[in-house]
Amino acid sequence: xxxxxxxxxxxxxxxxxxxxxxxxxxxxxxxxxxxxxxxxxxxxxxxxxxxxxxxxxxxxxxxxxxxxxxxxxxxxxxxxxxxxxxxxxxxxxxxxxxxxxxxxxxxxxxxxxxxxxxxxxxxxxxxxxxxxxxxxxxxxxxxxxxxxxxxxxxxxxxxxxxxxxxxxxxxxxxxxxxxxxxxxxxxxxxxxxxxxxxxxxxxxx
Amino acid sequence: xxxxxxxxxxxxxxxxxxxxxxxxxxxxxxxxxxxxxxxxxxxxxxxxxxxxxxxxxxxxxxxxxxxxxxxxxxxxxxxxxxxxxxxxxxxxxxxxxxxxxxxxxxxxxxxxxxxxxxxxxxxxxxxxxxxxxxxxxxxxxxxxxxxxxxxxxxxxxxxxxxxxxxxxxxxxxxxxxxxxxxxxxxxxxxxxxxxxxxxxxxxxxxxxxxxxxxxxxxxxxxxxxxxxxxxxxxxxxxxxxxxxxxxxxxxx
Numbered sequence: 001x002x003x004x005x006x007x008x009x010x011x012x013x014x015x016x017x018x019x020x021x022x023x024x025x026x027x028x029x030x031x032x033x034x035x036x037x038x039x040x041x042x043x044x045x046x047x048x049x050x051x052x053x054x055x056x057x058x059x060x061x062x063x064x065x066x067x068x069x070x071x072x073x074x075x076x077x078x079x080x081x082x083x084x085x086x087x088x089x090x091x092x093x094x095x096x097x098x099x100x101x102x103x104x105x106x107x108x109x110x111x112x113x114x115x116x117x118x119x120x121x122x123x124x125x126x127x128x129x130x131x132x133x134x135x136x137x138x139x140x141x142x143x144x145x146x147x148x149x150x151x152x153x154x155x156x157x158x159x160x161x162x163x164x165x166x167x168x169x170x171x172x173x174x175x176x177x178x179x180x181x182x183x184x185x186x187x188x189x190x191x192x193x194x195x196x197x198x199x200x201x202x203x204x205x
Numbered sequence: 206x207x208x209x210x211x212x213x214x215x216x217x218x219x220x221x222x223x224x225x226x227x228x229x230x231x232x233x234x235x236x237x238x239x240x241x242x243x244x245x246x247x248x249x250x251x252x253x254x255x256x257x258x259x260x261x262x263x264x265x266x267x268x269x270x271x272x273x274x275x276x277x278x279x280x281x282x283x284x285x286x287x288x289x290x291x292x293x294x295x296x297x298x299x300x301x302x303x304x305x306x307x308x309x310x311x312x313x314x315x316x317x318x319x320x321x322x323x324x325x326x327x328x329x330x331x332x333x334x335x336x337x338x339x340x341x342x343x344x345x346x347x348x349x350x351x352x353x354x355x356x357x358x359x360x361x362x363x364x365x366x367x368x369x370x371x372x373x374x375x376x377x378x379x380x381x382x383x384x385x386x387x388x389x390x391x392x393x394x395x396x397x398x399x400x401x402x403x404x405x406x407x408x409x410x411x412x413x414x415x416x417x418x419x420x421x422x423x424x425x426x427x428x429x430x431x432x433x434x435x436x437x438x439x440x441x442x443x444x445x446x447x448x449x450x451x452x453x454x455x456x457x
Contacts, residue, residue, distance in 0.1 A: 009298065011298055011301070013272075013275060013299070013300070013301045014275055014279065014301055015302075017275060017276045017277070017279075017301070018279055020276070021277065021279065046326065047303045047326050048326075052219075094453070117400055117401065117426070118400075118401055119328060119371075120207060121207075121328065121371075121402055121426075122207045122208060122210055122250070122402075122426065122427075122457040123207065123250055124206065124208070124209045125206070125209065144208065144456040146280070146281060147207075148328050165206055166207055187279060188279060188280060188281050188303065189279070189280075190245065190279055190280050191279075193279060194279060
């Protein structure tokens with residue numbers, strides 16, 4: 001069973017439905033016991049970093065997510081959930097992340113040429129930096145996924161698995177041991193997104 | 206590179222796609238869920254569901270349809286029509302919409318855009334504007350293009366984007382239904398005025414109209430159309446192929 005961590009941020013309907021579409025049992029939950037019993041865990045998130053990090057902390061589920069990472073169970077952060085896996089974010093001030101991956105979250109405006117719209121919103125192609133990333137088992141380099149973001153992870157060479165070119169190579173996918181993340185929305189990325197979720201469900205299975 | 210988006214728009218009334226649709230392969234399709242799935246499998250980058258129901262029963266049916274669509278279609282879904290309050294945002298977001306488009310609702314209550322952007326984020330709020338030239342001035346029309354609000358369109362768009370609209374759909378009443386191409390002059394003014402994604406609507410009759418649009422106006426991010434897709438006059442897969450041939454980034 002896949003536990004989708006519900007800490008009061010965003011709409012998890014599509015995410016849950018996308019697991020159903022690939023025949024995987026998934027539960028949206030804020031119950032630490034359910035998360036502990038799950039085979040794998042998804043940390044979702046949309047909105048502002050500070051607000052989401054505070055909600056995760058207040059729910060006490062930050063500890064449960066850390067436990068998941070330490071247990072070796074597959075963990076995947078999606079969009080803002082992926083950003084929270086890192087050490088810190090510089091979105092409106094400086095905020096602590098979970099520190100499960102090395103790197104920090106910075107505005108894409110610092111890295112892309114003026115004139116490009118922010119957020120990056122739409123479909124962009126994946127460029128693999130690590131072809132052996134288990135998430136890519138069922139997809140090909142150049143496949144398109146759907147992004148909506150104004151911030152991205154930097155200094156994350158250690159875990160970087162794919163980038164997307166938007167005036168600069170922006171972090172799209174990370175993977176280190178059992179901890180992974182997608183800056184894009186696999187649940188909104190059509191068959192490619194579902195194939196990534198399927199690969200995630202096969203890790204360690 | 207980020208691709209230019211192609212977006213079919215489905216008008217839904219009492220749970221059915223208005224006018225019905227006829228595809229060679231599918232025959233008559235009136236189920237929005239089936240049509241959404243078809244488009245998703247055939248290259249649409251995003252879908253817009255427009256609720257043109259007036260009754261409460263129809264509205265409930267619309268949210269059922271929306272839920273069912275979000276359960277089976279995994280591309281971004283924008284919902285518009287009858288969005289007047291943040292409670293309306295809440296209602297459709299809970300059913301699986303990713304973005305919500307406001308038009309007359311924002312004209313009636315100009316604080317709606319700002320309130321919704323604070324609650325759900327800018328990326329969730331799409332401003333939809335029906336624009337028509339009156340004595341050479343671009344005017345905002347309300348109530349499905351029937352009523353001149355007297356507001357100047359570029360000023361209105363700039364104001365709403367300032368309040369937090371994360372995307373703008375510009376529908377030209379002058380070119381809508383004429384099928385002679387998008388309203389490039391109007392769209393250029395919008396692109397100059399705002400930094401958020403601009404979606405062109407109204408006037409597409411053939412593949413070349415999209416090519417002309419994206420070549421002439423690099424600031425336009427997406428093209429939206431309804432009947433030409435529904436009636437098979439333009440197939441999205443053919444359109445995407447032609448875009449690629451012309452050096453326009455397209456997901457294909």
